[in-house]
Amino acid sequence: MSTWLQLTVSGLSLGTIYALIALGFVVIYRASAVFNFAHGELLAFGAFAMISLCGAGLPWGVALAAALVATGLLAAAVERLVLRPMIGRPVFVTIIVTIFVGSVLRSVIFIAWGPQTRGMPTPWDPLTTVDVAGASLLMNSVAALGAGAAALAAFFLLVRRTKLGVAMRATASDQETALALGIPVGRVFAATWFLAGLFAALAGIFLGMFPRNVDTNLGFVALRAFPAVIVGGLDSAWGTVLAGVLLGVLEVLCQGYVNPYLGEFGRNFHAVFPYVVMILFLIVKPHGLFGTREVERV
Amino acid sequence: MLKVSNLEVVYHQVVLVLKGVTLHVPRGETVALLGPNGAGKTTTLRAITGLLDIHDGRITKGHVRFDGREVAEQKADSIVGGGLAQVMEGRRVLVELSVEENLLAGAWAVSRREAAEGLERAYERFGILADRRRQQAGYLSGGEQQMLAIARALMSRPRLLLLDEPSLGLAPRIVGEVADLIRSLADDGLSILLVEQNAAMALSVASRASILENGRVVHEGTAEELADDEDVREFYLGLGGDGQTDYRRIKHYRRRRRWLS
Numbered sequence: 263m264s265t266w267l268q269l270t271v272s273g274l275s276l277g278t279i280y281a282l283i284a285l286g287f288v289v290i291y292r293a294s295a296v297f298n299f300a301h302g303e304l305l306a307f308g309a310f311a312m313i314s315l316c317g318a319g320l321p322w323g324v325a326l327a328a329a330l331v332a333t334g335l336l337a338a339a340v341e342r343l344v345l346r347p348m349i350g351r352p353v354f355v356t357i358i359v360t361i362f363v364g365s366v367l368r369s370v371i372f373i374a375w376g377p378q379t380r381g382m383p384t385p386w387d388p389l390t391t392v393d394v395a396g397a398s399l400l401m402n403s404v405a406a407l408g409a410g411a412a413a414l415a416a417f418f419l420l421v422r423r424t425k426l427g428v429a430m431r432a433t434a435s436d437q438e439t440a441l442a443l444g445i446p447v448g449r450v451f452a453a454t455w456f457l458a459g460l461f462a463a464l465a466g467i468f469l470g471m472f473p474r475n476v477d478t479n480l481g482f483v484a485l486r487a488f489p490a491v492i493v494g495g496l497d498s499a500w501g502t503v504l505a506g507v508l509l510g511v512l513e514v515l516c517q518g519y520v521n522p523y524l525g526e527f528g529r530n531f532h533a534v535f536p537y538v539v540m541i542l543f544l545i546v547k548p549h550g551l552f553g554t555r556e557v558e559r560v
Numbered sequence: 561m562l563k564v565s566n567l568e569v570v571y572h573q574v575v576l577v578l579k580g581v582t583l584h585v586p587r588g589e590t591v592a593l594l595g596p597n598g599a600g601k602t603t604t605l606r607a608i609t610g611l612l613d614i615h616d617g618r619i620t621k622g623h624v625r626f627d628g629r630e631v632a633e634q635k636a637d638s639i640v641g642g643g644l645a646q647v648m649e650g651r652r653v654l655v656e657l658s659v660e661e662n663l664l665a666g667a668w669a670v671s672r673r674e675a676a677e678g679l680e681r682a683y684e685r686f687g688i689l690a691d692r693r694r695q696q697a698g699y700l701s702g703g704e705q706q707m708l709a710i711a712r713a714l715m716s717r718p719r720l721l722l723l724d725e726p727s728l729g730l731a732p733r734i735v736g737e738v739a740d741l742i743r744s745l746a747d748d749g750l751s752i753l754l755v756e757q758n759a760a761m762a763l764s765v766a767s768r769a770s771i772l773e774n775g776r777v778v779h780e781g782t783a784e785e786l787a788d789d790e791d792v793r794e795f796y797l798g799l800g801g802d803g804q805t806d807y808r809r810i811k812h813y814r815r816r817r818r819w820l821s
Contacts, residue, residue: 349614350614350616425664425667425668425672425675428657428661428664428665429665429668431654431656431657431661431665432654432657432661432665435654435655435656435657436652436654437614438611438614438648438652439648439652439654440665441610441611441614441636441637442609442611442636442640442646442648442652443640443645443665443666443668443712443713443716444636444637444639444640444641444645444666444668444669444716445637445665445668446635446637446668447637
């Protein structure tokens with residue numbers, strides 16, 4: 263029972279992080295039909311920025327806020343300087359450009375922070391545990407779960423309840439109409455990328471805290487969130503969040519219960535498990551759980 | 561209120577679509593812009609509202625003045641903020657958003673309080689939208705979508721409204737409702753530029769009209785003058801000189817439109 267709970271909670275927190283990353287992909291895709299392959303590097307940038315800001319002596323909370331905002335601004339700058347001039351070009355070209363931006367960012371991170379692995383600073387002892395129903399849970403993973411859930415809730419409130427949210431959805435749904443209605447589409451794009459950057463940084467920071475340490479390869483984790491995007495449906499924010507959480511839980515449960523039975527072969531089976539799920543989905547339900555079902559009027 | 565003078569628009573740097581269009585919408589009046597497919601009606605509206613960029617079009621000559629202010633080089637959002645709203649061809653409701661969210665999307669330019677007042681006004685004028693405020697806009701009927709598109713454009717409190725083909729694809733009875741709506745908006749003091757292919761409907765609501773063909777304004781006058789003009793009657797209203805079209809003559813040769821000679 264307690265093993266199960268422990269695995270589920272750590273799965274949930276991994277899942278929330280996947281959900282944050284996947285949501286970043288989805289909001290950008292929905293707003294501008296660009297699949298952002300530089301997302302992982304934004305995530306790594308956020309994590310490294312956090313380490314440096316804490317290292318500079320800022321209080322943890324302030325450093326967190328500053329790292330989030332810095333990454334958001336970086337993302338908005340990427341949109342403004344690199345992707346805005348690409349409007350109207352074929353999708354393929356813009357995707358290649360994001361891959362390029364990704365490698366440039368990765369090199370910059372490597373030059374600025376070097377190759378060594380670092381630990382993410384936490385306001386509590388990294389090995390603190392909390393006891394819930396007889397299971398002892400890592401404080402780090404509970405914090406990741408809480409912060410991720412709060413960020414996701416804030417996002418959905420923003421999208422449903424605010425003027426900016428309506429503008430974002432209008433722009434995603436029909437760009438020309440949004441323009442004709444007087445919505446400043448350029449600024450909405452910038453806001454979208456800012457949000458995506460914010461989520462990436464948050465994911466990077468909490469990833470650096472609990473399942474692993476921070477090094478220049480941290481960015482590749484974004485690709486682990488990729489199955490969530492497909493399973494959830496590329497253009498559904500709710501769907502990806504759900505799929506992210508689900509795949510996180512499945513991954514950890516798989517690590518706990520399936521890997522041991524596979525012997526040598528199973529050592530890292532959990533890492534590919536989300537991809538197995540993704541391939542099944544591509545075969546059975548290629549639009550994902552909640553991908554676009556076109557509205558049709560009869 | 562709106563003055564377009566000698567406007568030339570080029571798409572993709574080679575296609576000259578407007579070849580010197582001049583138009584005038586006086587304050588408080590409804591002006592119709594008629595013309596066949598491809599004449600440049602929608603392009604004229606795009607040039608006025610700053611939507612040419614995304615179609616790779618540019619104004620190469622001429623002016624668009626709204627209340628004396630040049631708007632030809634301005635961005636779409638500042639033009640709407642300045643009091644000029646448009647309803648695009650094909651209604652273009654945001655199908656995934658609810659009716660209320662569609663309306664709110666039109667209220668970017670105004671304050672939160674004004675947006676709330678705008679919603680109230682819209683629901684008062686369009687009862688059907690009030691009943692369906694939480695419904696997804698994609699499931700409204702064509703006529704309801706047109707009403708929604710017009711209500712949405714009104715949310716930014718415009719002084720001039722541009723309507724692109726509001727009768728397109730609607731049943732005759734609904735076209736009548738749209739015409740009534742346009743008249744009542746004009747009665748409220750709104751200036752309107754109405755782009756239409758349905759000349760009968762347009763001439764019934766407008767006070768003045770211009771006819772655009774091949775990127776040029778070829779004819780201009782009050783709605784009555786145009787409705788009585790022999791060529792307009794034949795080519796736009798489908799009526800011959802005596803109220804009937806003589807198909808035998810058309811078979812042999814197409815009469816030249818006099819204004820093109």
